[in-house]
Amino acid sequence: MKKKILQILTLFILIRGLESHAQNPIMYADVPDMSMIRVGNTYYMSSTTMHMSPGVPIMKSEDLVNWKIINYAYDTLADVDAMNLNNGKSTYGRGSWASSIRYHKGIYYVSTFSSTTNKTYIYSTKNIEKGPWKRIAFSPSFHDHSLYFDEDGRNYLLYGNGKLSLVELKEDLSGVREGGIHKVVIENASLPAGTNIGLGAEGSQLIKKDGYYYLFNITWPRGGMRTVVVHRAQQLAGPWEGRLGLQDLGVAQGSLIDLPDGRWFAYLFRDYGSVGRIPYLVPVQWENDWPVFGKNGKIPDTLGLSASKGLIPGIVSSDEFTRKKKDRDLPLVWQWNHNPDNRFWSVTARKGFLRLSTGRTDSLFVKARNTLTQRTFGPVCASSTLIDVAGMKEGDVAGLAAFQRKFGQVGVKMVDGKKYLFMTNAETNTPVEIQTIPLQQQTVHLKIECDFRNKTDKAWFYYSLDGIKWKPIGNTLHMEYTLMEHFMGYRFALFNYATKEAGGYSDFDFFHISDQISQHE
Numbered sequence: 137m138k139k140k141i142l143q144i145l146t147l148f149i150l151i152r153g154l155e156s157h158a159q160n161p162i163m164y165a166d167v168p169d170m171s172m173i174r175v176g177n178t179y180y181m182s183s184t185t186m187h188m189s190p191g192v193p194i195m196k197s198e199d200l201v202n203w204k205i206i207n208y209a210y211d212t213l214a215d216v217d218a219m220n221l222n223n224g225k226s227t228y229g230r231g232s233w234a235s236s237i238r239y240h241k242g243i244y245y246v247s248t249f250s251s252t253t254n255k256t257y258i259y260s261t262k263n264i265e266k267g268p269w270k271r272i273a274f275s276p277s278f279h280d281h282s283l284y285f286d287e288d289g290r291n292y293l294l295y296g297n298g299k300l301s302l303v304e305l306k307e308d309l310s311g312v313r314e315g316g317i318h319k320v321v322i323e324n325a326s327l328p329a330g331t332n333i334g335l336g337a338e339g340s341q342l343i344k345k346d347g348y349y350y351l352f353n354i355t356w357p358r359g360g361m362r363t364v365v366v367h368r369a370q371q372l373a374g375p376w377e378g379r380l381g382l383q384d385l386g387v388a389q390g391s392l393i394d395l396p397d398g399r400w401f402a403y404l405f406r407d408y409g410s411v412g413r414i415p416y417l418v419p420v421q422w423e424n425d426w427p428v429f430g431k432n433g434k435i436p437d438t439l440g441l442s443a444s445k446g447l448i449p450g451i452v453s454s455d456e457f458t459r460k461k462k463d464r465d466l467p468l469v470w471q472w473n474h475n476p477d478n479r480f481w482s483v484t485a486r487k488g489f490l491r492l493s494t495g496r497t498d499s500l501f502v503k504a505r506n507t508l509t510q511r512t513f514g515p516v517c518a519s520s521t522l523i524d525v526a527g528m529k530e531g532d533v534a535g536l537a538a539f540q541r542k543f544g545q546v547g548v549k550m551v552d553g554k555k556y557l558f559m560t561n562a563e564t565n566t567p568v569e570i571q572t573i574p575l576q577q578q579t580v581h582l583k584i585e586c587d588f589r590n591k592t593d594k595a596w597f598y599y600s601l602d603g604i605k606w607k608p609i610g611n612t613l614h615m616e617y618t619l620m621e622h623f624m625g626y627r628f629a630l631f632n633y634a635t636k637e638a639g640g641y642s643d644f645d646f647f648h649i650s651d652q653i654s655q656h657e
Contacts, residue, residue, distance in 0.1 A: 158201040158417070158441040164514035164588070165451055166412025166625030167195075167203075168405050169234035171282075171341060172393050179393065180237060180264060181403075182209070182246050186624060187231035188471040188509065189213070192248055194237075194264060195450075199442040200393070200401065200417065204450035205468040209235070209246040209259040209269060212475055218252050221474045221505050227252040228502075228541070229623035234339055234389075236283040245309075247293070249277040256293070258283070258309050274311040278303065282342040282351075284372070292317070292372060294351065298336025300325045302372055321374045326355040328365045328378040334358045337365055341391030348425055351376070352402075354389035361386040364404065366427060382429040387416045392427060401439075402429055409591035410540065410615035411514045412625020417441070446651070452510050454648045457483050457490045466508075473507040473539070473629065481506050486643055489524070492632035493641040494532065501537065501545065501560075501567070504633035509539060512626045514588035516653045519628040522603065522645040523548065525555060526578040531636025536582040538595045539629035541565070541621040544613035546582050546597040547631070548575060548642075559597045559610025570610035577601065579645075584628065585653040586615070595626075596656060 169184040179197045192209035213219055218227040235248040244264040249256045258272040281295035291305040304316030312318065325337035335356035342351050351367040364381035382388065382402070390404040400420040405413040418435050421428045430436065448454075453469045465483050480493040490508070498504040510519075521536050528534065528550045535547015545560040555575040560567050581600035587593070595613040598606045615626055628649070632642040 158439040158444055160416045160435060160437055160439065161406065161408075161414040162201050162417050162439075162444065163203065163415045163447060163451065164411065165414060165447055165511045167415050167451070168389075168413035168624075169339065170390055170403050170405065170415060171235050171237045172391065172403050173237050173239050174393055174395075175239050177396055180239075180244070182235040182237040184233055184235065185231075185471060186229060186233065187219070187227045187474055187622075188624075189219070189475045190471065191232050192235050192246055192259070193468075194246065196265070200395070200403075201439075201441050201443070202445050202450065206265045207267065207468070209248070210257075210271065213250060213257075214253045214255075215475070216253065219475045220477075221503060224503070226474065226503070229618075229621050232257070234280045236281060236341070238283050238285065240285040245283060247281065247283040249279060249281060251277055253277070256281070260309075272308075272310055280338040280340055282340040284342050286372060287344075290316075294321070294340050294342050294372075296320075296325075296340070297338040298326055298333075299323055300337065300340060300351075300353075317373060319373065321369075321372070322351075322367060322376050322378070325351075325353055325365060325367065325378065328367075328380045329355045329360075329363045329383075330357050332358045335362075339389040343391055346425065350392070350427065352381070352391045362388040362407070364388045364390075364402075364429065368426070379426065381427065382418065382433070382435075384430065384433060384435050385416075387418070387435055392420055399440075400427070402427070407617070408514075409588060410593040410617045410626050411512060411586075411588040412617065414514070447511075447513050448649065448651075452513055452649055454646070455490075456488065456646050457644065458488050459483050469510055471509055473509055474505065476506050481508075489643040489645055490630065490647075491641050491643050492534070492630065494529070494632060494634035494638045496638050497531070497634045497636065499635065501533070501543065501631060501633065502541075504631060506633075507537075507539070507629050507631045509627040509629045510647075510649070512538070512586050512588075512628055513651070516585070516587050516589060516651065518583060518585040518650045518653050520581060520583040520648045520650075521630065522579060522581050524579050524643040524645065525550075525575075527641040527643065528555065529634065529637055529640030532632065532634050532640045532642070534632035534642035535630075536584055537629040537631055538584050538586065538613060538615065539627040540615065540624070541618040542613075542616050543567075544584070544595055544597060544610075544615075545631075546584065546599060546609055548580060550640075557599055557609060561611060561613050563614050563616065573599075573609065581606075585656075586626065587653060587656065594656070596654075 190208035278295040337353035366381040367378040
């Protein structure tokens with residue numbers, strides 16, 4: 137009996153021990169293309185949010201595991217039709233892509249690039265949390281570049297896809313230096329992963345350690361998985377030698393970060409279905425001046441780091457829309473789909489509510505401005521809101537969405553002077569209204585539940601007339617990550633748009649998120 141009790145106690149201690157350590161993935165949410173630095177004991181990370189505004193989120197951590205959004209590199213990438221959803225144009229899946237974050241001589245730098253504008257951008261600030269940011273923009277758009285300040289005082293970008301090049305920048309970073317280095321330094325960076333390559337090596341991230349420059353890239357052999365390749369050189373201009381770094385679970389793209397205690401980790405991401413590209417940490421050892429990833433080439437489930445406290449409120453958060461005088465109008469967890477028109481939204485027009493007004497007419501949800509979003513997250517999550525539709529006009533459509541190209545909506549529409557609850561499913565790429573129900577009151581609760589476990593990738597839609605008893609509406613949305621269209625994980629979205637006449641509005645009382653959902657068969 138004593139032996140059995142001891143075995144149970146030992147098992148309990150082991151389980152509690154696992155719970156007290158970080159586990160992979162370190163964030164079960166769409167945080168791709170990470171770039172990372174350590175300044176003292178604090179870590180900073182930039183990521184990609186493409187067509188969202190504000191853009192290039194900056195996150196902060198004290199332990200490499202628990203992250204919080206503290207700023208964005210920009211409020212508006214560019215004031216152009218494609219970013220503004222004007223004149224039928226959009227920039228879904230584009231906007232700004234992979235970034236590079238650096239700290240040099242007391243200044244923080246975040247660089248990125250855009251195929252929307254064909255420009256490279258470098259943002260800088262002395263105060264990464266409060267700004268202000270200085271902006272430099274120049275052509276061309278250097279794909280997946282890594283910004284590097286060399287020890288000789290010269291500045292470079294290393295960039296490209298498959299064939300990687302080094303370009304020297306002016307001293308003030310305002311463009312390419314005339315007469316400076318601009319040459320191919322690695323003819324085929326994918327070669328360490330083989331010759332049958334689908335995605336050429338890209339996502340460059342560059343560091344220096346003990347006399348060597350180390351370059352990390354992602355590539356994708358046909359019929360295989362996303363793969364990390366590593367190159368090293370003693371001079372930036374080469375020659376470079378490469379080897380395969382990691383090939384496990386498709387986890388790739390990123391670089392290395394060192395801890396104050398001397399340990400090293402790789403930060404990488406994994407494509408994980410409709411929730412998006414989720415971050416992993418992989419322990420790294422050094423052998424013969426090469427980084428060795430994982431344990432026997434495999435990514436461990438648990439890490440010798442502090443346990444995660446969850447994504448809330450660091451990456452996502454509920455919002456009551458109550459604001460004090462010094463509060464931001466919108467907490468940093470929120471991003472708009474494309475640039476907003478700031479004339480037509482407010483958190484002060486009605487105290488304790490987000491008001492979304494209409495300033496024009498649109499035919500489709502994905503073409504409408506001022507859709508406000510937050511990330512979905514795994515393994516399961518739910519969002520709910522209470523909407524007051526007293527201010528709607530004929531043809532108005534408002535509510536809550538699971539937002540990607542193949543979206544799902546639950547909301548209220550005004551047709552022939554009457555209000556109807558509806559659920560729309562766009563999983564076939566063509567929005568189909570699945571169910572409509574007459575609405576006899578001015579307020580209604582709406583809810584969406586998402587299941588990302590083992591790539592289940594399903595969402596369910598509900599409404600409630602009293603906030604207590606919930607009823608399903610419509611059907612199940614089979615969520616799908618569309619790579620070459622929206623190119624991001626699903627988002628919860630609050631929306632209101634007009635199809636007949638401008639001037640109406642809808643008021644959202646709150647936005648609540650949860651990591652619990654109902655039981656579904």
